Amino acid sequence: xxxxxxxxxxxxxxxxxxxxxxxxxxxxxxxxxxxxxxxxxxxxxxxxxxxxxxxxxxxxxxxxxxxxxxxxxxxxxxxxxxxxxxxxxxxxxxxxxxxxxxxxxxxxxxxxxxxxxxxxxxxxxxxxxxxxxxxxxxxxxxxxxxxxxxxxxxxxxxxxxxxxxxxxxxxxxxxxxxxxxxxxx
Amino acid sequence: xxxxxxxxxxxxxxxxxxxxxxxxxxxxxxxxxxxxxxxxxxxxxxxxxxxxxxxxxxxxxxxxxxxxxxxxxxxxxxxxxxxxxxxxxxxxxxxxxxxxxxxxxxxxxxxxxxxxxxxxxxxxxxxxxxxxxxxxxxxxxxxxxxxxxxxxxxxxxxxxxxxxxxxxxxxxxxxxxxxxxxxxx
Numbered sequence: 001x002x003x004x005x006x007x008x009x010x011x012x013x014x015x016x017x018x019x020x021x022x023x024x025x026x027x028x029x030x031x032x033x034x035x036x037x038x039x040x041x042x043x044x045x046x047x048x049x050x051x052x053x054x055x056x057x058x059x060x061x062x063x064x065x066x067x068x069x070x071x072x073x074x075x076x077x078x079x080x081x082x083x084x085x086x087x088x089x090x091x092x093x094x095x096x097x098x099x100x101x102x103x104x105x106x107x108x109x110x111x112x113x114x115x116x117x118x119x120x121x122x123x124x125x126x127x128x129x130x131x132x133x134x135x136x137x138x139x140x141x142x143x144x145x146x147x148x149x150x151x152x153x154x155x156x157x158x159x160x161x162x163x164x165x166x167x168x169x170x171x172x173x174x175x176x177x178x179x180x181x182x183x184x185x
Numbered sequence: 186x187x188x189x190x191x192x193x194x195x196x197x198x199x200x201x202x203x204x205x206x207x208x209x210x211x212x213x214x215x216x217x218x219x220x221x222x223x224x225x226x227x228x229x230x231x232x233x234x235x236x237x238x239x240x241x242x243x244x245x246x247x248x249x250x251x252x253x254x255x256x257x258x259x260x261x262x263x264x265x266x267x268x269x270x271x272x273x274x275x276x277x278x279x280x281x282x283x284x285x286x287x288x289x290x291x292x293x294x295x296x297x298x299x300x301x302x303x304x305x306x307x308x309x310x311x312x313x314x315x316x317x318x319x320x321x322x323x324x325x326x327x328x329x330x331x332x333x334x335x336x337x338x339x340x341x342x343x344x345x346x347x348x349x350x351x352x353x354x355x356x357x358x359x360x361x362x363x364x365x366x367x368x369x370x
Contacts, residue, residue, distance in 0.1 A: 008226030008228075008262075009226055009262075010261055014261060017261075021310060022315065028308050028310045028315075028319075034271060035301065037298075038286060038298065040192075041192070041193030044282050044299075046278055046279065053309070054259050056259070058257060067267060071283065072236070074243070076199060076202075077193075077194075079246070079249075082252060083217070084279040084353070085217050085280070086250075087252070087272060087275055088273070090219060090231040090254070091269050093219060094221060094269040094272060098227050098254070098256065098269060101226070102227070111223070117218070118218065118219050118221070122214075122215045122217065124212075126353070128203055128206065130206060130213075136353050136355075136356035136357075137353040137354065137360075138357060140365070142365050143364070143366040144367050144369040145368055146368075147369075160366060167321065168269070168312055168323065169269055169273050170321075171320065171321035171322045172323060173357055173364050174363075174364050175322075176360055177320075177323050178326070179326040179358050179359050180327050182328070183329075183332060183345045184330060184331040
């Protein structure tokens with residue numbers, strides 16, 4: 001049988017992956033890892049480390065990607081990179097988009113374009129500790145997704161809904177996730 | 186009075202900012218914005234847009250930074266960039282680190298180095314929709330922070346605790362945040 005690709009996603013392999021995991025659920029265990037170093041003021045740099053998944057280690061990814069974060073002058077640093085809460089918006093957009101694209105592919109819904117604008121509203125009094133009733137993070141995150149293709153309005157809505165329902169990052173932010181931070185000994 | 190810098194953070198300006206916001210809380214309203222475009226398969230690109238804060242717009246940041254996201258071959262894409270859940274770990278590390286550095290600076294705690302390793306554990310059955318009881322996102326995120334400097338163990342613990350207590354990204358993930366995704370008309 002020939003391989004079938006929808007939205008740039010190899011749907012034949014996606015279905016093989018699903019069958020393999022149904023047969024052996026431990027193949028679904030993935031681990032993603034990074035290391036981050038402070039570089040002074042608001043600047044720091046992340047390096048992606050080897051990841052694990054489908055019963056394998058992926059040492060070739062160790063050091064393959066670096067990302068910086070900084071703060072703009074109004075937040076007292078040199079603006080050499082997007083800041084942490086902008087990187088968070090990137091993680092949301094990237095995850096909801098990829099999830100929508102893959103789940104649409106699995107349902108043979110072909111997409112031409114997906115473009116999203118995101119805005120997060122932050123009251124700095126939370127970060128500064130000036131008012132305990134003000135959230136430290138965004139008060140809210142709003143994402144508008146434009147979905148282009150030969151699709152009905154209902155199918156476009158379905159694509160957005162699939163993106164939210166199955167996106168790891170969307171689910172972590174909307175439902176919370178256990179996160180532990182420890183001082184290394 | 187001369188300006189005072191601790192950990193690369195201008196503490197004099199930080200204190201001026203706090204005083205200004207106490208006098209006029211609307212100065213604390215910040216908005217961060219991005220646009221993200223799908224580029225086929227698991228690949229997409231974010232561009233940071235103009236931000237708003239302290240009663241000003243910052244149009245010079247519009248288009249200044251771009252970040253890509255992709256997936257490795259085991260997740261059916263070309264591995265041209267870190268994936269969305271690795272970008273999420275970057276946002277966590279960057280935010281907790283910057284928060285620790287700034288709050289330590291405000292308390293005149295000088296740091297020499299901060300380095301963190303993070304790991305997130307993800308069961309792909311959630312994303313694939315194979316088991317509704319499996320979380321879609323990370324089951325947990327673990328961060329180990331190494332804090333170096335002429336500090337007691339208690340001060341190092343305080344630095345880690347400040348990072349968690351006031352970090353926007355840590356607080357959003359550990360407590361959830363309202364997030365709305367809409368189909369653009």
